[in-house]
Amino acid sequence: MKTISRLGLALLAATAFIHPLTAAPADSAELQALRDQVNALAQQIKVLSRQIEIKEEAATAAAATTPKITVSDKGVTLASQDGANSIKLRGLVQLDSRLFFGDGGGVNNNGFVLRRARIITEGTFAKNYSYQLVPEFGGSSVSILDANIGVTLDKSFQLKFGKFKSPVGLELLQSDSWTFFNERSIVTNLVPNRDLGVQASGDLLGGKLNYAAGIFGGVGDGGSSNNADFDNEKDLVARVLASPFKDAADSSLQGLSFGVSGSIGREKTAAGRTSGYKTDGQQTFFSYNSSVVSDGQVWRVSPQADYRNGSFGAIAEYVVSTVNVRPTATGAKKELQNKGWQLAAGYVLTGEDSSYNGVSPATNFNWEKGTWGAFEVTGRFANLKVDDAAFPLFASAATNADEASSFGAGLNWYLSKTVAFKFDYYQTHFGFNAAAPAVSGTQILRQDEKAFISRFQLAF
Amino acid sequence: MKFKTLLLSVLAVLAATAATAKTIELLNVSYDPTRELYVDYNKAFATYWKAKTGDDVVVKQSHGGSGKQARSVVDGLPADVVTLALAADVDALATNAHLIPADWQKRLPQNSAPYTSTIVFLVRKGNPKGIKDWDDLVKSGVSVITPNPKTSGGARWNYLAAWAYAKHKYGSDAAAQKFVGELYRNVPVLDSGARGSTVTFVQREIGDVAISWENEAFFALKEFGADKFEIVVPSISILAEPTVSVVDRVVKKKGTAEVAKAYLEYLYSDEGQDIAGRNYYRPRNPAIAAKYAANFPQLTLVTIDAEFGGWTKAQKTHFADGGVFDQIYAK
Numbered sequence: 001m002k003t004i005s006r007l008g009l010a011l012l013a014a015t016a017f018i019h020p021l022t023a024a025p026a027d028s029a030e031l032q033a034l035r036d037q038v039n040a041l042a043q044q045i046k047v048l049s050r051q052i053e054i055k056e057e058a059a060t061a062a063a064a065t066t067p068k069i070t071v072s073d074k075g076v077t078l079a080s081q082d083g084a085n086s087i088k089l090r091g092l093v094q095l096d097s098r099l100f101f102g103d104g105g106g107v108n109n110n111g112f113v114l115r116r117a118r119i120i121t122e123g124t125f126a127k128n129y130s131y132q133l134v135p136e137f138g139g140s141s142v143s144i145l146d147a148n149i150g151v152t153l154d155k156s157f158q159l160k161f162g163k164f165k166s167p168v169g170l171e172l173l174q175s176d177s178w179t180f181f182n183e184r185s186i187v188t189n190l191v192p193n194r195d196l197g198v199q200a201s202g203d204l205l206g207g208k209l210n211y212a213a214g215i216f217g218g219v220g221d222g223g224s225s226n227n228a229d230f231d232n233e234k235d236l237v238a239r240v241l242a243s244p245f246k247d248a249a250d251s252s253l254q255g256l257s258f259g260v261s262g263s264i265g266r267e268k269t270a271a272g273r274t275s276g277y278k279t280d281g282q283q284t285f286f287s288y289n290s291s292v293v294s295d296g297q298v299w300r301v302s303p304q305a306d307y308r309n310g311s312f313g314a315i316a317e318y319v320v321s322t323v324n325v326r327p328t329a330t331g332a333k334k335e336l337q338n339k340g341w342q343l344a345a346g347y348v349l350t351g352e353d354s355s356y357n358g359v360s361p362a363t364n365f366n367w368e369k370g371t372w373g374a375f376e377v378t379g380r381f382a383n384l385k386v387d388d389a390a391f392p393l394f395a396s397a398a399t400n401a402d403e404a405s406s407f408g409a410g411l412n413w414y415l416s417k418t419v420a421f422k423f424d425y426y427q428t429h430f431g432f433n434a435a436a437p438a439v440s441g442t443q444i445l446r447q448d449e450k451a452f453i454s455r456f457q458l459a460f
Numbered sequence: 461m462k463f464k465t466l467l468l469s470v471l472a473v474l475a476a477t478a479a480t481a482k483t484i485e486l487l488n489v490s491y492d493p494t495r496e497l498y499v500d501y502n503k504a505f506a507t508y509w510k511a512k513t514g515d516d517v518v519v520k521q522s523h524g525g526s527g528k529q530a531r532s533v534v535d536g537l538p539a540d541v542v543t544l545a546l547a548a549d550v551d552a553l554a555t556n557a558h559l560i561p562a563d564w565q566k567r568l569p570q571n572s573a574p575y576t577s578t579i580v581f582l583v584r585k586g587n588p589k590g591i592k593d594w595d596d597l598v599k600s601g602v603s604v605i606t607p608n609p610k611t612s613g614g615a616r617w618n619y620l621a622a623w624a625y626a627k628h629k630y631g632s633d634a635a636a637q638k639f640v641g642e643l644y645r646n647v648p649v650l651d652s653g654a655r656g657s658t659v660t661f662v663q664r665e666i667g668d669v670a671i672s673w674e675n676e677a678f679f680a681l682k683e684f685g686a687d688k689f690e691i692v693v694p695s696i697s698i699l700a701e702p703t704v705s706v707v708d709r710v711v712k713k714k715g716t717a718e719v720a721k722a723y724l725e726y727l728y729s730d731e732g733q734d735i736a737g738r739n740y741y742r743p744r745n746p747a748i749a750a751k752y753a754a755n756f757p758q759l760t761l762v763t764i765d766a767e768f769g770g771w772t773k774a775q776k777t778h779f780a781d782g783g784v785f786d787q788i789y790a791k
Contacts, residue, residue: 043603046666047648053664054651 073417075120075460084127090120092177093458094138100281101450106443109283114138115455116176118145128152132164144227145194156202160214163225166192167199167212167239168261170304170317171342177459178358180315180346181280181410182424185382187340189277190321191300192216192237192263194224199237208246210259213238218265218298221321221338223275235265235298255308262301267294267323277384280408280426281451283444285401286386288325292394295333296324306356313354314345327393336390342382346412349375358417358459365415378410378424391433399441403431406449422455483516484719489539491526491549491613491702492653493676497739498543504735505726509719517719525653526613527552533559533707540711540720543704545613545654546764547571548771548779550703564705573701574727575741578761579614579621581692582661582670582677589668593694594625597669598642605660605667607651609778609785613702614654616779618671621698623778624762628696641788662689673700678740678755699761702741 063081070077079086094115103109117138124130130150136143148162165173169191171184199214214237217229239261245253276287304317318341326333352359352374361374383405391397410424428449432440440446488498502519509517522529522537526545533539534557544550550572553559565572583591589602597604607615619640626639649666651657654676661670662684669692672680677691704724711717726732733743737752749756768774778784 043666046664050649050660050664050666054649054656057656058652 073460077123079123082127085123085125087121087123090122090460091458092116092118092120092460094176094182095456096182097454098281099452101452102447103444103449104446107283109281109444115182145224154202156204158201160199160201161197163194163196163227164199166195166197166216166219166235166237166263167201167214168192168237168263168300168302169319170261170302170306170315171344174315174356175358175459177457178356180313180344180376180378180412181380181408181426182422182453182455183280183282183426185342185344185380185408186277186280186384186404186406186428187317187319187342187382189222189384190319190338190340191221191302192219192224192235193222195219195235196225196227196229197234197237206247208243210241210243211239216263218263218267220267220269220275220294221323222277231267231269233266233268235263235267237261237263241304252309255313256305257307258303258305260301260303262299264297264299266296267298268296269294277386277404279404279428279449279451280382280406280424281428281449281453283449285404285428285430285442285445286395287400288390288395289327291328293326293329294323295326296335298323308354308356311348311351311354312345313347313356314343316343317341325394331393334389334394336387336394338384338386338390340382340384342380344378344380344382344408346376346378349377359412359414360417361414365413365419373416374414376412376414378408378412380406380408382406382408385431388433392435396441397433397436399445400433401430401440401445402433402436405429405431418458418460420455420457420459422457424453424455426451426453483518484716486517486519486540486716486720486723487522487538488519488541488543488723489522489529489533489537490543491529491545492523492607492655493614493658493673493679494543494702495521495523495655496679497675497736497741500739501727501732501735504731505723508726508729508731509722515719517723519723523653523655525607525611525615525656527616528611528652533557538710538714539707540714540716541704541706541724543702543724545700545702546616546771547573547701547703548616548775549613550705551771551775553705553707559707559709560705561708565703567706568704568724569728570744571701572703572705572724573744574704574724574732575702575736575743577674577700577702577741578697578759579617579694579700580672580674580677580697581694582658582672582680582689583668583692585688585690587690587692591669591692594622594639594643594696595629597622597646597671598639599646602646602669603648603667604643604646605649605651605657605670606647607653607657611652612654612657614657614673614676614700615650616774617673617698617700619778619785620764620768620774621694621696621762622671624698624767625694625696627767628762637784637788640784644788674742674756675740693757693759696760696762698767699763701764 068079075088075090077086077088096113096115100109115138118134118136120134122132132146132148134146136145146164148160148164151159169188171179172188172191195216197214197216199212201212203210216235216237217225218233218235219225241257241259243257245251245256248254276284278284300321302317302319307314320339322337324333324335346354348354348359352362359374359376363371365373386402406426406428408424408426413421430445490498498521506517526549530544530549530552533542533553542550554562581591606618609615609619622640622643623636626636649660651660654673657670658676658680660666662680680689706720711720733745733748737743737748742756743749764771
């Protein structure tokens with residue numbers, strides 16, 4: 001463009017030069033030479049303009065097929081121009097520090113834990129086909145956490161195949177990155193985690209009603225599928241969540257969602273229905289005897305609610321988990337019913353909105369600029385009660401608690417949308433069956449669990 | 461009972477009609493200057509096909525530089541048929557993507573080239589630079605418009621016509637290369653296709669002469685005024701044979717093989733040939749060619765096979781990466 005400008009100036013100068021010459025007749029050959037020069041310059045300008053035009057046309061044509069690359073706090077996305085095909089890379093790293101107080105000192109439970117380390121690959125093909133692949137490198141072993149394929153027929157009807165979260169627990173369905181606390185509440189012990197299956201889901205009534213229903217292999221309380229389900233028994237799982245005031249902008253109930261979920265099926269497995277119920281500090285306070293097998297109907301039901309209003313957010317859920325078990329493969333069958341609930345809330349001190357999908361700080365932490373990101377305070381009460389009938393045939397009263405009641409308080413510091421420090425204090429009080437000895441056989445159950453868990457998290 | 465029978469019969473006929481009549485969509489991926497030709501031809505074919513089968517045919521058109529269009533099809537553009545500027549571009553569908561068989565050119569008469577054209581010069585009215593033959597294009601101060609042979613089929617015909625002239629006149633490939641090199645030094649803008657070059661010359665008023673498809677030169681006269689431009693016919697030019705083919709793998713997948721084949725075959729019909737003649741393409745049918753003879757001056761036309769050993773060899777020698785054109789244009 002600079003070249004064109006220079007040529008344009010030269011053309012103007014030449015034209016200005018010709019004008020007095022025509023006013024005062026001069027040598028005609030010289031005049032013709034100047035005219036030729038002007039024409040040549042005009043032609044050069046046209047050529048340069050056309051070359052730019054051709055380049056722009058080529059760029060426009062190329063843009064139609066050039067993939068879009070987006071790098072943001074939501075990950076790295078490569079997408080076709082029409083957005084129909086995409087691949088998105090995300091990640092999650094959580095490094096935890098666990099400190100336990102007043103537990104007698106006989107338990108090696110203090111330390112650092114790489115709680116989660118995931119590279120998340122997801123995207124779409126032909127607009128309507130989505131996929132997600134999530135390997136987990138955190139913890140003590142590598143595993144495939146999620147691997148699923150989605151087919152979107154309509155907003156109101158989507159199908160998902162593969163391994164993914166079973167739609168029962170409210171807090172469990174929330175992303176690991178954005179829960180109020182570092183660890184989900186003890187009620188999550190009673191709901192299935194990731195399972196193999198097929199699910200239909202969608203939004204109805206303009207998004208005011210969300211449903212999900214599917215057939216899954218069936219996993220025990222708090223458990224995940226190990227990528228194979230060869231038994232003949234399956235679980236039907238369903239959830240409906242209503243947000244009736246979603247469009248009522250002026251209503252304080254706009255952010256209220258409530259619903260119910262449940263599962264029902266039959267299980268006949270060589271193991272009990274849980275590997276153990278864990279405290280907020282991730283220590284096991286209850287597990288079935290190793291000889292216990294599952295045999296018969298299992299069902300769960302969970303009323304649940306989520307509420308958001310500006311900086312305030314809260315969740316509440318109640319779970320009943322029922323299982324038919326035998327103390328041994330040939331022992332008498334017994335139906336056990338374990339129950340739990342939680343109420344958790346958070347308030348963003350810096351004014352940003354509380355959200356099921358995390359807090360987005362208005363400003364990122366920046367030492368030089370004096371901006372601090374966002375701060376959120378959180379609180380929680382929860383309880384889990386094991387069926388009294390579990391003792392002593394199915395679990396030892398001497399080494400297990402039959403109830404855990406916990407409260408937690410936390411402070412979350414969001415340095416940015418992607419980076420956060422989270423500091424939580426949990427205290428859990430244990431209850432015991434009448435047959436339990438005065439002093440529990442398990443060291444960590446002899447006193448309340450007092451745990452301080454801090455986390456440094458990168459999530460994008 | 462009679463009324464019931466009648467009603468059922470009517471419903472059955474309606475159902476059968478609804479079940480059989482259908483709309484078929486074809487995509488014709490073509491080169492730059494054939495827009496007008498195929499607008500006319502698609503209408504005629506749709507009428508023909510409707511009368512023959514009862515089905516509606518909607519033909520979508522895609523136009524651009526022939527080489528670029530071929531690459532798009534290789535890359536996945538779902539063309540039912542290609543009607544490209546030269547056989548080498550259609551060959552690319554066989555060699556680079558196995559979309560068509562290697563012997564595709566044998567499937568239709570005249571090596572699958574239902575009409576021909578040649579290369580002429582388009583100059584401004586009055587021919588101010590006195591352009592008469594190829595030699596005038598290499599003179600100092602003459603600005604020549606021709607598209608990029610890397611992307612345009614027409615440009616490759618232009619290049620080879622100039623080469624053939626120089627080789628005939630100066631006696632060697634070396635002399636021809638020097639001549640063509642001098643010619644391209646007079647080219648200020650390389651468009652990606654023939655229609656782009658027409659825009660450059662006619663609408664942007666760049667250049668003294670445009671080397672052009674004969675049909676495109678006539679198009680410029682018709683669209684932009686015979687009082688503004690004139691056609692100059694050189695002493696030697698080349699017989700340009702745009703070729704056509706069904707894209708087998710696409711039509712098999714879409715279930716359009718029958719109609720796609722008929723679409724190309726109909727180009728050889730009297731009506732198809734007449735439409736070609738009306739759009740300034742040289743018809744293959746001698747009777748129809750005679751009807752439009754006045755439009756097409758007689759001149760010496762070399763052929764790609766006789767002069768350059770066929771398109772495969774010409775493509776490799778002149779237009780492949782590192783070929784003669786790259787050597788010329790790099791200078």
